[in-house]
Amino acid sequence: MQNFTDVDDKIINRAREEGDDPIKLAEHYIHEYFIDADALGINRADIHPRVSEHIPQIIAVIEGLIAKGYAYEVDGDVYFRVKSFPEYGKLSGRSLDDMLAGARVEIDERKEAPVDFALWKQAKPGEPYWGSPWGAGRPGWHIECSVMSTQYLGETFDIHGGGADLIFPHHENEIAQAEAYTGKPFVNYWMHNGFITVNSEKMSKSLGNFFILRDILARFPQDVVRYYLIATHYRSPLDFDDGKLEEARKALGRLKTTMLLAEEFLGGTEFRTTAVVEAELITRGMELQEKFIGAMDDDFNSAKALGYLFELSHQINAFIAGADYNRETDKAILGQAVEIFHNLGGVLGIFMDTKTVGQHRVDDVLSIILDMRDGARQDKNYALADSLRDFLNHHHIKVEDKANGSQVRYEKAPEIDEILNFLSALRQNFKVNKEYERADRLREELKNAGVTLKDTKEGVRWKIVDT
Template sequence: MSILIYNTLSRKKEPLRPLEEGHVKLYVCGITSYDYCHIGHARSALVFDMVVRYLRHRGYKVTFVRNFTDIDDKIINRANEQGIDCASLALRFINEFYTDMDALGTLRPDIEPKATEHINEMIELIQELIDKGMAYPADGDVYFRVERFEGYGQLSGRGLADMQAGARVEVNERKEHPMDFVLWKGAKPGEPKWPSPWGEGRPGWHIECSAMSRKYLGETFDIHGGGKDLIFPHHENEIAQSCGATGKPFAKVWMHHGFVTIKDEKMSKSLGNFLTIRDVLKQYEPEVLRLFIFSTQYRNPLDFTETALQDAVSGLERMYECLAKVDELHTTSTGQDSVIIDKDRQDLSSLAERFHKAMDNDFNTAQALAHLFDTVKSINKGLRLLPEQPAAEDVALLKATAATFRELAGVLGLVQQNPAEVVARNKAKVLADIDLSEEEINNLIEKRNQARAAKDWTTSDAVRDQLLAHRIVLKDSPEGTTWEVKK
């Protein structure tokens, strides 16, 4: 089965067919480097980190380009507020971005171009548009003629008249049409500037991605990605200026991820309701944040709640605990019969097939994670059934499934640590949070088990209540009694 990707441009899922056989060229819009990154940025970075990892897992070569916008009105305003130059501010927050991405364990893109290092490429592209009548200079600025590009609005699904009617268009006498957008901004006092055929100035926001993607991926490439907030005007304008210059298709597939919300409201700096990546990582492990983000398919909105993060904590613990138990398995040839029934054996051996089917369907990480958690249940069931001296084939099956589990979870950047060490660390954190040692807890559980065997329910209940007073919750099953700390 081929990989299906939802294309915002066609509004349907399409099979991935790279222009170059076996080689996917991907461009993703990166950050404007003027502040710390929030969880919305984390979702973007992790979504495309997952896409790159999965495509490579499936055997594709991937060339991944993600840019930095290091000159912009926001950067200029913030630099002026702090009394420093724009280049220093932009470089500082590019470095802070790397700190956050390294903490999340994301793969570095193959190419990370900065806007200020590609001014010449932007000027060349703008000149091409002027030569073709698609753009016009006006008092030091240069604007794109939206009416000259027949397909304007195809990505967002809105006609030019509808856009104009619904937009707050700033009156600008230099424009031929109110929706024309700027390609080059004439210099203003105190702002960074570069020489150009139209006078000193700086590039508009939209032109940079068209110029840089063309330089590194060609005039037409496979996938262009970003958040849904970029569909209009940024990506719409990229299409217009790129196709207007070359007369060729720009990106074959447009991928857009949904927003991160807080109480169903988009998380953004302008609304003041954002949480930085580093603030969240002070409380939660990076893999917890990954599990939380991938618990929802990338195109859907993702509501940020403490409950959802705690669920991710518990889910990750279940994964590591399961793998740690499998790592402890040892066997010699005993001649024992298998205790894992055929249905469970089939469930365990089909993990990769089920995982791939989910991910091939527009990178459905939510469904892929469901298959991973189902496998945790199946492995744990198998472990409970194993006798003291298990059959070699059962141990081999569980170990092979665990190895496959690690490989597939790795596509999502999960279970990248030593399971035994993680389990020990988690247990130490739990014990540090209560005033009972593990030995004391186990002794009380044994006391309760003896009371239950003697049908001394008064003592049994008293021990349970004693442990509960320390936030220790007991869980009884046919395989024995386990405990956890009530949060």
């Protein structure tokens, strides 16, 4: 489950600035969050509870805490009595003395102790509020997480996640509230992720700056961003900058090339083979799979797991380099190995299909054809010029020759795949006729347009470089 705190000071203040309703504003941000999370291939949780929908349960828990002597009311506010919970500080490794020594904020004199924190806050004018035994008000921070998580997951649950900056006081307070209330351990394992920064500037779920992610997604493919996130252990800090993302793009490209090479070798995208074959490659693949699983089992060490995936990539590439694609056993061996490779990549979710990303390149590529045609016409190579126009016409692209040059018109953008297949074939022709200058120039221009061509023994392959 993943809960949303849709009632808190920041949201209320922001709503006031924008003259909006706080709950609606929170709704808006939740919606925006999902757009980015979906783009990164993050699965939705089964449950997404919100504070505003759990006020009665929260009030009930606060009443329970007061009844047990763990909390007290002062003028419509309710505070947690920290000294009544001796284990306070066990998560963050702090003692009450440390905290009193470090107190650097003016103390609210109404509280019994400076470290006591709010469970319920009396409503100020203009704030959203709900009725309670202590008057109109709203939940303090912290309490909503304890209440909602234990409601859906039970009084003790296995894993609680969150940013390392939340260890104190948020998670510490959650433990105090929940364990004081239930008398049972709250959480078995805490997973605290390191800070994410962008150009060394801190990013958090707080309102305001998580949209930076959207800027990054606008410039880099989703799977590259996802790869980059996974290539570092979750507890380590992570900094986004273009250079590092560029490096991630290349690294992931290496993995994807393996998939591509295998598809070509097998002549399709269906990897599964029925024949079980004994082979060195399979043995290595199974070993690496074991190691991969071991790494993931050991505190989600995705960085280490990726290392094994690269090793498997090497093994597969090397096998392909020395294999014969007319031999069925080679295909069977490769099929099994690639299936392992594909499955493990699927665990990390890094083999997203981003095929459509290159479509916007279509105009650049069309202008290359047009330039080539103009050149051919000037050389009076009308056979070539006309064949180019025929191709375009065939795809419902009109060519108009005007005094100051030619231009294309189309109603529906043609599939870039078809155009590139055509150009690849065209270049093959040039090569067969030993017109290397033409062939090289075409390759060069395509490269400038973000399309790389490669000659392989199976034929020409093109690839769009994502931007």
